[in-house]
Amino acid sequence: MAGDGCLLVMVVDLHPQLAEQESNVHNYLSACISFANIHLAANVKNTLAVIAANHLETRFLYPQITGKTVDRQKDGRLELLCQVDESIERELRNMIVPDPKADQTESLISGAIGRGLLYIKRQETEDVLGKKVHARILVVKISLDTGSQYLNYINTYLTAQKISTPLDVCVIGSDCGLLQQGADISGGYYHCVQEVSELLQCLILMYQADVVTRKKLNVPPPDSVDYRAACFCHRTLVDMGNVCSNCLSVYCKAVPLCTTCNVIFQTDRPLMKIVKKKK
Ligand SMILES: [Zn+2]
Ligand SMILES: [Zn+2]
Known part of the structure; x- marks a missing residue:
């Protein structure tokens, strides 16, 4: 599996609650972008998609549908990584907006997972040789949830299970029972970190390896799932x-x-x- 490369679809939570915790925003976003970079640098065949979700919309941060021209690399970095960073940064600025009325709402994570699944399916149908795309979805969630998207979540979990796409979940702060169910149903991995400062370390140690390699790693045993x-x-x-x-x-x-x-x-x-x- 490692030789074929892996498509990682990252679903990043950008709820306005994030804008209120100014000290954490930088760490949170840089952890997400760094992890995307690590994934691409780990194998030349690895591919990436990043979808952000706030309480109003979901948006592809990378790859961009409108093919904007990107400056050539200046600092000796891999050109692809430079493009990823610029594309994500540009779209992030448009999406993070403080909204005092947003406290009662929750991020449209289920919609973003749905778009991720469609993206994976499209990559598969567009493949000339019709090869199965090795893909996985990683959800990074920081805001609180209300359970209002229960049915949407369950539908995406069953779809992920059907197309054999594991759904990995890393939540920050308090546990999220609904996303835990999704990881369990689709064969992904669920973990909750307490602080944003632990996020990057956790992502690298537990979510960087593909599903096959992961079985050989000594990761913390999964918690009992709240069904x-x-x-x-x-x-x-x-x-x-x-x-x-x-x-x-x-x-x-x-x-x-x-x-x-x-x-x-x-x-x-x-x-x-x-x-x-x-x-
Ligand atoms: Zn009721
Ligand atoms: Zn009925």
């Missing part, structure tokens, strides 16, 4: 809930009607009878 589902009414993770027998939608409390498939639940509870009489 709770999010209810469809409040988008919060629930320990115990009601499930629609028709479409498997999850509700945190008994509801008279499934909002997903419009099935009316047949129960003998007096509450239901009162509701029907009113109609």
Whole structure:
């Protein structure tokens, strides 16, 4: 696998919460860009895509769809790495904006993962020899999550599993149960670091090796996965809930009607009878 090179799709969280922690922004972004550089420098056949997600949009930072001309290298660096850095930096400036109203929102990580999966699929279909592209996705997440994209996440995880693309996840700060499920479902690796300063070290030690090599490394054992589902009414993770027998939608409390498939639940509870009489 190593001889064929690997396509790494990085999904980088750029939620406005990041702009508030000024001391961390530089470390966070430079860790992400350095890791992208390391991946490209490790094997001449390695390729890269970087997708950023904030609460409003997802955007390809690299490669750029509009082929802008890049200055030739000046400092003796590999030209490709120089292009990657400039392209990412240019787009980052447009995306990081402080937004005081954004606290209640979450980054569109699931959308970015979806775009990453499509990008991988497109590389495969455009390959002249029709070869399978060895690809993996790495999600770096720093903002808090609310579970509002539960279904989108699960759909991308199942797609990743189907096209055998591992989804690696590195979160900073508090654990993210939803992304942990994704790593487990797709055969990727999940790890949570406490401080931004630990990020680059963690990325190099644990996420740089491909999936085959990783099995030979002595990495920390995976935590037990939190497989709770999010209810469809409040988008919060629930320990115990009601499930629609028709479409498997999850509700945190008994509801008279499934909002997903419009099935009316047949129960003998007096509450239901009162509701029907009113109609
Ligand atoms: Zn609920
Ligand atoms: Zn239903």
